Each structure stands twice: as C-alpha cells, then as structure tokens.
Amino acid sequence: MSRRYELFEIREKDVLGRIGVLNTPHGKVETPLLMPVINPNKLILSPQQMKRMGVKMLITNAYIIYRTPELRERAQRKGVHGLLGFDGPIMTDSGSYQLSVYGNLEVESDEIVRFQSTIGSDVVVPVDIPTPPHVPRRRAEKELGITLENVRRARQLLNELKGSGLLAAPVQGSTYPELRHRAALELSGIGDVYPIGAVVPLMEQYRFDVLAQVIMHSKMGLPPCAPVHLFGAGHPMVLALAVALGCDLFDSAAYALYAAKGRYLTPQGTQVLSDMQELPCACPVCAEHTPEELGRNEMALAEHNLRVALTELKLIRECIREGTLTELVQQRCRAHPKLLSALRAAMSHASYIEEIAPQPRAPFFYGGPESVQRPEVIRHRRRLLDMDIGESCLVLSGRPRGVHGSRGVHGSHHTVCILIAPFGPCPIELCETFPVNTVSIEGDLEAKQCALEALEALILANPSCSFDIELDESWCIPLLLPIIGRLEAFNNVKHIDVKKEIHEGMSHE
Numbered sequence: 343m344s345r346r347y348e349l350f351e352i353r354e355k356d357v358l359g360r361i362g363v364l365n366t367p368h369g370k371v372e373t374p375l376l377m378p379v380i381n382p383n384k385l386i387l388s389p390q391q392m393k394r395m396g397v398k399m400l401i402t403n404a405y406i407i408y409r410t411p412e413l414r415e416r417a418q419r420k421g422v423h424g425l426l427g428f429d430g431p432i433m434t435d436s437g438s439y440q441l442s443v444y445g446n447l448e449v450e451s452d453e454i455v456r457f458q459s460t461i462g463s464d465v466v467v468p469v470d471i472p473t474p475p476h477v478p479r480r481r482a483e484k485e486l487g488i489t490l491e492n493v494r495r496a497r498q499l500l501n502e503l504k505g506s507g508l509l510a511a512p513v514q515g516s517t518y519p520e521l522r523h524r525a526a527l528e529l530s531g532i533g534d535v536y537p538i539g540a541v542v543p544l545m546e547q548y549r550f551d552v553l554a555q556v557i558m559h560s561k562m563g564l565p566p567c568a569p570v571h572l573f574g575a576g577h578p579m580v581l582a583l584a585v586a587l588g589c590d591l592f593d594s595a596a597y598a599l600y601a602a603k604g605r606y607l608t609p610q611g612t613q614v615l616s617d618m619q620e621l622p623c624a625c626p627v628c629a630e631h632t633p634e635e636l637g638r639n640e641m642a643l644a645e646h647n648l649r650v651a652l653t654e655l656k657l658i659r660e661c662i663r664e665g666t667l668t669e670l671v672q673q674r675c676r677a678h679p680k681l682l683s684a685l686r687a688a689m690s691h692a693s694y695i696e697e698i699a700p701q702p703r704a705p706f707f708y709g710g711p712e713s714v715q716r717p718e719v720i721r722h723r724r725r726l727l728d729m730d731i732g733e734s735c736l737v738l739s740g741r742p743r744g745v746h747g748s749r750g751v752h753g754s755h756h757t758v759c760i761l762i763a764p765f766g767p768c769p770i771e772l773c774e775t776f777p778v779n780t781v782s783i784e785g786d787l788e789a790k791q792c793a794l795e796a797l798e799a800l801i802l803a804n805p806s807c808s809f810d811i812e813l814d815e816s817w818c819i820p821l822l823l824p825i826i827g828r829l830e831a832f833n834n835v836k837h838i839d840v841k842k843e844i845h846e847g848m849s850h851e
C-alpha cells in the first residue's frame with residue numbers, strides 16, 4: 343500500500359469533487375473541509391468555540407508565531423496544539439508573503455520549515471512566492487523557480503528531521519496555464535497536500551473564470567488522487583464550484599475579514615448588514631440577533647460567516663453522496679454572472695472532466711446552456727461514435743407511431759434514432775436507458791444545437807451509411823438553420839425534412 347493511499351483516501355466522487363479522508367498526525371478528517379484561519383495575536387473566535395461549531399481542522403500562521411517572542415517560546419514548549427488549545431489537526435502557513443518582503447528566502451524557508459516541524463504542525467508549508475495574476479511571464483517563471491526549489495528543500499529537510507507533518511507543495515505560476523501545469527507536474531510526488539496558491543486577488547476581483555482556469559490547469563498536472571487545497575478561498579459562494587473542480591481543502595480568513603467590514607456572507611454572495619431588514623439564515627446567531635445588533639457585534643457576525651461556510655460544505659458533501667453536485671453548482675453559479683462564466687471556463691475542459699468523473703447516479707436535470715458540456719453528454723456522444731449503425735439510419739425528433747426499433751431487412755442493418763437534446767441521436771432501443779431517459783424538459787437552443795452537432799459527428803463518422811432525417815417544427819429555429827444546412831450538404835444525407843409535428847413527442851414521465 344502506497345504512502346499516498348494511506349494519506350488520502352477517496353470514498354465518493356461526483357464530477358471532479360470527492361469525499362475524502364485525509365490522514366494527519368492528529369487524526370483523520372473528512373474532506374471537502376474548511377480550515378478557519380486563526381491569527382494567534384487577534385482571536386475573533388477561539389479554537390474551542392470553533393470546535394463546538396463543528397470545525398475539525400485549523401490553519402494558523404507559523405511566521406507570526408515565530409516572530410512574536412512570547413508566542414514562539416510557548417509554541418516551542420507546548421507545541422502549536424498546546425498554544426492554541428486545539429487537539430485536532432493544525433496546518434501552519436509559512437507567511438510567505440511577509441517573508442518575500444524581507445528577502446533572503448532560502449535561509450528563511452529552511453528555518454521556517456524546521457520551526458513548523460518542531461512545533462508539531464500537521465501540514466507544513468515552505469516559503470512559496472505568491473505571484474499575482476497577469477504579471478510579466480519572466481517574473482512568474484523566476485518566482486516559480488524559487489517556489490519549486492523551496493519545496494524540494496523542504497521535502498529533504500522534513501525527511502532528515504523525521505517529523506510526522508505532511509508537506510504542502512504550493513502550485514504557483516500566476517495566470518500562465520503552462521506554468522501552473524508545469525509546476526503541478528514537477529511537484530507531483532514531492533508534496534503530500536497541494537495548495538493552489540495566489541488566487542485571492544482573482545477572487546477579490548470576481549475573476550472567477552480565470553480562477554477556474556487556474557484550478558483546471560493545476561489539477562491536470564497533479565495526480566488525480568492527490569488532496570488539493572485552494573489557498574485563500576473561504577467564501578461560501580465559491581465552494582461548490584471549487585469542490586466540483588476537484589479542490590478538497592479550503593481555508594477561511596474571510597469569515598473574520600468580512601465581519602470586520604460589516605459584511606454578511608451567504609452562499610449566494612456578500613451582503614452589507616446595514617442594508618438588511620432580516621437575516622435569511624437559521625443559525626443560532628441569526629436567530630438571536632437583528633441585522634442592527636449584528637452590525638455592532640463583530641464576533642457574532644464572524645460566527646455567522648463561519649457557520650454559513652461550514653453549512654455550505656455539509657450541503658456539498660451531501661450532494662456528492664447523492665450524485666447531485668452538478669445541480670448545486672449550477673444553482674450557485676446562477677447567483678452571479680461572473681460565476682456562470684467560471685462554470686463555462688471550466689467546461690472548456692469537458693473531455694478531461696469526462697475522463698475522470700464517475701458515472702452519474704442521479705437524474706440528468708437540464709440546467710441551462712452549461713449542461714451541454716456535462717460528462718454524461720460527452721460520454722453519450724463518444725459511445726454513439728463507436729456504435730455500428732449499419733447501412734441506413736432514420737433520425738427522428740420524436741418517437742413515431744408503429745416504429746419500435748431498429749431492424750434488419752433482407753440482410754441489411756438499419757438503425758432508428760431519436761434526436762434528444764442535448765445528447766444527440768439515440769438509438770430507439772436505448773431511449774429508455776439512463777441518463778437519456780431522465781431528460782425532463784424540451785431542450786433550449788443550446789441543447790438543440792448540441793444535439794445537432796452530435797448528429798453531424800455521427801454522419802461524418804459513418805460515410806457509408808445513408809441518413810434520413812425528419813425534424814418537427816420545434817427545430818425550425820433560425821439560429822439552427824446553418825447547422826441544418828451543413829447536414830443537408832453531406833453526400834450520405836439522403837433526405838432532411840423539418841416539418842409540422844407528425845410524431846408523438848418523446849415523453850419521459
């Protein structure tokens with residue numbers, strides 16, 4: 343059994359999201375998981391309060407402890423768990439941002455790694471350089487080189503120290519897809535946990551589409567079974583999307599930072615407390631306070647903010663178990679147009695997602711245009727292209743009366759397909775099988791376009807088959823005419839007809 347398997351065990355999967363168990367020196371924790379950030383110099387909520395709220399793991403800044411003589415002495419004497427009074431796993435951050443300002447990084451990285459190991463950190467972070475988005479490539483490349491070198495040295499040092507802490511190997515590379523990908527490839531096997539770093543500016547600017555690309559390019563270079571930490575992402579509105587793209591660990595300073603500014607977090611976004619008449623949340627804090635009272639109580643507001651993120655993760659884990667994570671992501675991404683563009687950006691990697699994602703277990707709910715890139719749709723199309731459809735194929739947009747299946751006549755092989763949006767042509771015998779049979783509404787324009795593209799691919803893949811296509815008038819949409827025109831131009835398309843409803847509609851009730 344490999345070390346990695348013992349370290350992180352994946353129990354359930356949905357899209358790229360998974361329920362995992364991370365094995366740390368201070369016990370096992372279930373992922374996806376949120377680690378609240380604890381500033382040992384400024385406790386808004388105590389680790390004990392957090393534990394009562396259901397927090398299983400914390401993250402704190404080793405650099406702040408190291409630089410504060412009194413904290414440092416106590417941490418060295420009692421360990422970081424004794425210092426914070428928390429017996430669950432604790433990840434420590436190197437404070438790489440602060441260190442990058444002071445310089446002399448190589449020495450500092452070794453020193454801070456040694457310190458984290460000495461105080462019994464469960465996850466040790468070397469000094470990485472958080473290169474901001476959209477900097478010149480030369481700078482991103484140079485800083486990535488330093489990060490990679492520091493991670494390698496940290497691995498060596500931890501091996502020498504024989505400490506039990508896990509090593510975080512941060513993936514940097516700014517907004518350059520190939521740098522993120524290269525960093526992920528080079529770090530694979532060196533780290534135990536893989537943070538995707540320097541994404542906070544993207545979240546602050548609502549550049550969720552770029553964030554999704556950064557996650558995908560990093561993920562595509564990492565082993566699929568490695569635990570991934572989206573560093574700095576703790577706002578409940580991004581959690582479902584990030585989990586669906588394969589992130590397992592999150593840290594939240596957001597709960598306290600937003601509370602300090604009177605901001606009330608919800609899974610749909612951020613609200614300004616002074617604009618609110620009621621608190622739309624069932625947590626104990628919101629039950630006992632009015633918006634006005636909460637506005638004067640930073641600690642209570644921080645507690646709500648943290649509770650809402652913890653609750654969102656419970657919902658996410660439950661959706662993974664049910665196989666309905668995609669539906670949750672679609673709901674969440676409808677809350678903000680920038681999130682919707684993130685979903686579309688992620689779906690540009692649909693074939694990678696399809697390769698990794700498990701077979702769906704829940705019904706296919708058509709959730710709008712972004713559904714056309716779902717793994718089920720891609721998978722259906724791939725299977726269709728592998729299928730032997732014989733010498734002739736009749737494609738209908740609804741189930742005709744009296745036609746029950748494909749048949750062989752005089753030794754020849756004919757196929758009857760029903761065109762189902764967004765899947766595409768589906769042999770009539772398979773129309774009642776999962777997940778095609780769960781499409782519950784007539785497709786919109788994008789879904790129909792997707793189905794016609796699948797038909798086009800089928801025609802191209804079967805040049806010796808002659809096609810007969812009959813579509814009802816619901817397909818007669820001006821924006822679809824170009825693709826229908828393309829189908830007509832194929833030599834092996836004998837006949838294409840778009841006409842008034844003559845068939846029974848497909849029904850799935």
Ligand SMILES: [Zn+2]
Nearest residue numbers: 623625628646
């Ligand atoms: Zn609340």
